Amino acid sequence: NPIEKSIPCRLPIHRRLLTVTATGPATHVLPEHTPTKIGEKNYRSPEVLRKGESSGGRWSKPIVRRKTKIVCTIGPSTDTKEMIWKLAEAGMNVARLNMSHGDHASHQKVIDLVKEYNAQSKDNVIAIMLDTKVGGMMSLLVKSKTEDSVKCEVVDGGELKSRRHLNVRGKSATLPSITEKDWDDIKFGVDNQVDFYAVSFVKDAEVIHELKNYLKSCGADIQVIPKIESADSIPNLHSIITASDGAMVARGDLGAELPIEEVPLLQEEIIRTCRSMGKAVIVATNMLESMIVHPTPTRAEVSDIAIAVREGADAVMLSGETAHGKFPLKAVNVMHTVSLRTESSIMGSGTVFSLNQAFKNHVSEMFAYHATSMSNTLGTSIVVFTRTSSMAVLLSHYRPNGTIFAFTDNKRVQQKLALYQGVCPIYMEFSDDAEETFANALVVLKNQGMMKEVSSEMFFFISVFCHMAAIDSHISDCSSVS
Numbered sequence: 001n002p003i004e005k006s007i008p009c010r011l012p013i014h015r016r017l018l019t020v021t022a023t024g025p026a027t028h029v030l031p032e033h034t035p036t037k038i039g040e041k042n043y044r045s046p047e048v049l050r051k052g053e054s055s056g057g058r059w060s061k062p063i064v065r066r067k068t069k070i071v072c073t074i075g076p077s078t079d080t081k082e083m084i085w086k087l088a089e090a091g092m093n094v095a096r097l098n099m100s101h102g103d104h105a106s107h108q109k110v111i112d113l114v115k116e117y118n119a120q121s122k123d124n125v126i127a128i129m130l131d132t133k134v135g136g137m138m139s140l141l142v143k144s145k146t147e148d149s150v151k152c153e154v155v156d157g158g159e160l161k162s163r164r165h166l167n168v169r170g171k172s173a174t175l176p177s178i179t180e181k182d183w184d185d186i187k188f189g190v191d192n193q194v195d196f197y198a199v200s201f202v203k204d205a206e207v208i209h210e211l212k213n214y215l216k217s218c219g220a221d222i223q224v225i226p227k228i229e230s231a232d233s234i235p236n237l238h239s240i241i242t243a244s245d246g247a248m249v250a251r252g253d254l255g256a257e258l259p260i261e262e263v264p265l266l267q268e269e270i271i272r273t274c275r276s277m278g279k280a281v282i283v284a285t286n287m288l289e290s291m292i293v294h295p296t297p298t299r300a301e302v303s304d305i306a307i308a309v310r311e312g313a314d315a316v317m318l319s320g321e322t323a324h325g326k327f328p329l330k331a332v333n334v335m336h337t338v339s340l341r342t343e344s345s346i347m348g349s350g351t352v353f354s355l356n357q358a359f360k361n362h363v364s365e366m367f368a369y370h371a372t373s374m375s376n377t378l379g380t381s382i383v384v385f386t387r388t389s390s391m392a393v394l395l396s397h398y399r400p401n402g403t404i405f406a407f408t409d410n411k412r413v414q415q416k417l418a419l420y421q422g423v424c425p426i427y428m429e430f431s432d433d434a435e436e437t438f439a440n441a442l443v444v445l446k447n448q449g450m451m452k453e454v455s456s457e458m459f460f461f462i463s464v465f466c467h468m469a470a471i472d473s474h475i476s477d478c479s480s481v482s
């Protein structure tokens with residue numbers, strides 16, 4: 001990206017990407033007496049877990065932040081200022097707008113509220129995801145057919161609303177991936193500078209290229225996340241994910257198009273594929289379905305979240321639970337605590353996850369790999385300075401044990417990073433003087449309670465601050481060339 005410029009470098013080489021001892025809550029903790037809506041009693045989000053010193057951790061006694069991010073679908077239960085604020089404080093990282101419901105005016109209101117929240121929040125940011133989607137869930141058995149109609153018997157009934165689509169088991173729905181209505185919604189997303197598109201019924205990489213070309217032609221910086229939900233997408237998984245910025249395991253439609261027993265296996269495969277390619281991956285649908293009407297989850301739902309976290313998803317998603325459920329805040333709270341607890345059981349090993357050729361730029365890979373390895377050994381967090389997000393994303397995919405504090409001078413980058421596992425994105429103006437930028441970052445970490453104290457002993461300047469910014473740009477250059 002020619003606009004990128006590196007931060008002038010006045011720091012010695014060993015002092016530029018650093019790890020710090022982190023403290024503070026993983027997400028924002030609800031105030032004790034938050035008034036409630038729709039049947040929810042007052043409650044507090046739990047304190048984050050305290051973790052003991054890690055193996056080599058004479059440097060730290062970190063309080064662990066939740067790494068797995070939470071996507072919340074916004075609907076009638078949550079589309080007010082009060083609820084957006086509370087969701088954000090309870091742990092929502094990404095607000096999802098399902099374009100098959102509501103209209104542009106109602107989605108505009110939510111977008112404006114999220115932006116208002118972001119503008120006033122000092123230490124939290126919510127990304128916006130726009131989902132181009134049509135949906136429904138009943139089973140019908142075809143009894144007879146004519147040229148233009150079929151007679152069906154209802155096997156599993158339900159409420160059939162208008163504008164529902166049809167899945168034929170074993171076959172992909174013959175819907176175009178991007179419909180006329182979707183183009184309308186996509187333009188709406190461009191106008192509103194949303195962060196992510198979740199694209200429904202992607203069958204091959206062609207549609208991703210089409211959308212990316214369109215976004216490029218409008219100069220829009222929006223990441224494209226295909227929803228893997230159609231039978232036809234499975235043979236093309238690799239090329240679809242290669243062309244995209246990530247993927248969503250859209251288990252609702254996936255389980256309608258393919259035998260339901262395939263869903264967990266596909267979930268594992270999609271997560272593995274995304275992770276090996278350094279792309280974001282979201283696990284979606286039915287995660288806390290019973291909490292649409294009940295205040296507590298089933299044990300199976302808790303296990304489902306734990307499995308997604310263990311498999312290494314960047315994010316887990318709530319749909320009806322937050323869109324039209326009775327207990328949206330409790331659902332977020334359950335996701336938060338289950339993720340946090342599960343993460344605490346898988347952290348601690350010094351082993352660094354390895355990317356398979358995901359990034360061809362070996363120098364950046366090595367920085368990220370070794371920064372991760374060192375921070376794991378020392379039990380510290382990592383601070384990275386990024387203008388494009390790429391180095392923070394790369395670090396995220398190595399899954400360091402500590403938090404990745406990603407400082408950026410670009411609000412869009414900050415919002416985008418909200419989706420990535422383990423990344424705590426922080427907006428800060430960068431000074432021309434790297435030393436000053438560096439010092440300012442430490443002040444921010446300290447003032448926001450993310451770091452206990454600043455002492456030279458507690459810091460490990462593992463890698464290269466200014467070079468990170470330069471490499472960051474270099475990766476963007478490379479990817480736009482390739």
Ligand SMILES: Nc1ncnc2c1ncn2[C@@H]1O[C@H](COP(=O)(O)OP(=O)(O)OP(=O)(O)O)[C@@H](O)[C@H]1O
Pocket residue numbers: 073074075076098100101102103106133134135136252253319320321323324
């Ligand atoms: N913006 C909205 N306005 C009104 N209702 C909404 C909105 N968003 C979601 N809902 C309600 O919440 C439910 C769950 O949301 P979700 O996003 O999972 O949609 P869905 O239609 O059930 O499934 P799919 O994800 O397959 O589109 C919807 O069926 C709808 O009843």
Ligand SMILES: CC(=O)C(=O)O
Pocket residue numbers: 133135227229249250251252253254284285
């Ligand atoms: C999320 C979604 O669209 C699905 O699970 O089908």
